[in-house]
Amino acid sequence: MKRVSIIIVTYNSEDDIYDCVDSIIRCADIPKMEIELVVVDNNSCHPEPMFQRLRDLWGEDIVLIENTRNGGYGQGNNVGIRSCSAPLLLIMNPDVRLLTPFFQEAVNAFERDEGLVMLGAKQMLSADVASTNSFAPTYMMNGYFRSILGAICTRLEWYVPSLMYFSGSCFYVRKSMLEAVALFDESVFMYGEEDDIRWRLQKRFGQRFVYNRRLKYVHLVSERKPDLEYEKKIADMTVCLHAKKGRSPQVTWRNLLRGTNVLIFRARVWKLFGRQCDERLAMLMQLRAYLKKKLLGE
Numbered sequence: 001m002k003r004v005s006i007i008i009v010t011y012n013s014e015d016d017i018y019d020c021v022d023s024i025i026r027c028a029d030i031p032k033m034e035i036e037l038v039v040v041d042n043n044s045c046h047p048e049p050m051f052q053r054l055r056d057l058w059g060e061d062i063v064l065i066e067n068t069r070n071g072g073y074g075q076g077n078n079v080g081i082r083s084c085s086a087p088l089l090l091i092m093n094p095d096v097r098l099l100t101p102f103f104q105e106a107v108n109a110f111e112r113d114e115g116l117v118m119l120g121a122k123q124m125l126s127a128d129v130a131s132t133n134s135f136a137p138t139y140m141m142n143g144y145f146r147s148i149l150g151a152i153c154t155r156l157e158w159y160v161p162s163l164m165y166f167s168g169s170c171f172y173v174r175k176s177m178l179e180a181v182a183l184f185d186e187s188v189f190m191y192g193e194e195d196d197i198r199w200r201l202q203k204r205f206g207q208r209f210v211y212n213r214r215l216k217y218v219h220l221v222s223e224r225k226p227d228l229e230y231e232k233k234i235a236d237m238t239v240c241l242h243a244k245k246g247r248s249p250q251v252t253w254r255n256l257l258r259g260t261n262v263l264i265f266r267a268r269v270w271k272l273f274g275r276q277c278d279e280r281l282a283m284l285m286q287l288r289a290y291l292k293k294k295l296l297g298e
Contacts, residue, residue, distance in 0.1 A: 002036040003107050005084035008092050009076035011042040016094040029101035038063040040080040042070040074184030093169040099216040106172050115208045118173045120166030121215035125222040135164045139238045143258025159211035165198035169219045192237040226283035253295040260288045
């Protein structure tokens with residue numbers, strides 16, 4: 001019987017997926033026969049060589065799905081979820097590397113507490129350097145408060161279930177509960193899924209969300225550069241998702257602008273102490289200009 005199904009969505013991810021699967025094997029502290037590995041390829045150019053190497057790495061019982069289209073991160077995950085058999089899901093990005101024994105403690109927690117909805121783990125930038133992105137405050141709150149709360153709580157590892165969502169790069173969720181809220185929203189191609197899922201699950205099942213800092217993984221994002229287009233896509237999708245919940249786009253644009261103003265202030269302070277690169281500050285200034293235009297309806 002499978003106790004946990006791991007869902008990984010790939011798109012031309014050959015440079016990442018093999019080390020990801022190797023880390024799963026290395027950090028498996030329950031019998032491998034109790035883990036179901038599902039890899040959904042979102043219509044990459046040539047997935048079959050990758051599939052064959054994954055069979056060699058994991059074994060013939062791996063579930064490999066060639067998606068007929070690239071419907072986005074959420075749609076790809078939904079394809080995998082509908083094909084898996086375990087009552088517990090571990091949603092993972094291919095650029096994640098597990099660091100610690102990762103399964104027994106989480107599986108026991110869900111089997112012991114039938115009301116547990118979701119469990120998040122501690123994100124690292126490397127084996128020795130912690131990330132501040134294990135969780136983040138919801139975009140539904142005041143933008144000033146969100147930025148300040150996020151800066152404090154992520155550094156103190158103070159997770160508040162009613163106000164925060166886990167990083168979507170690696171988290172556990174009970175399958176039956178995710179199915180009850182209609183899985184991932186497939187109208188969202190990418191970005192913003194974590195906050196949306198948290199909101200829908202909490203509205204239906206309450207706040208039994210747990211952060212376990214003993215479970216650690218690396219998300220390979222430390223080399224990423226400030227990216228204005230990435231930030232704009234997150235902002236656009238946030239407005240779209242909030243509109244579905246009945247929130248005015250103007251309110252969301254205003255909160256995003258408030259949060260960006262706090263980040264700019266912090267970046268300028270850090271720059272005085274030589275801790276902030278000009279590239280990030282310049283990106284934040286451009287983002288603020290973009291948000292102002294959106295707020296004014298331009």
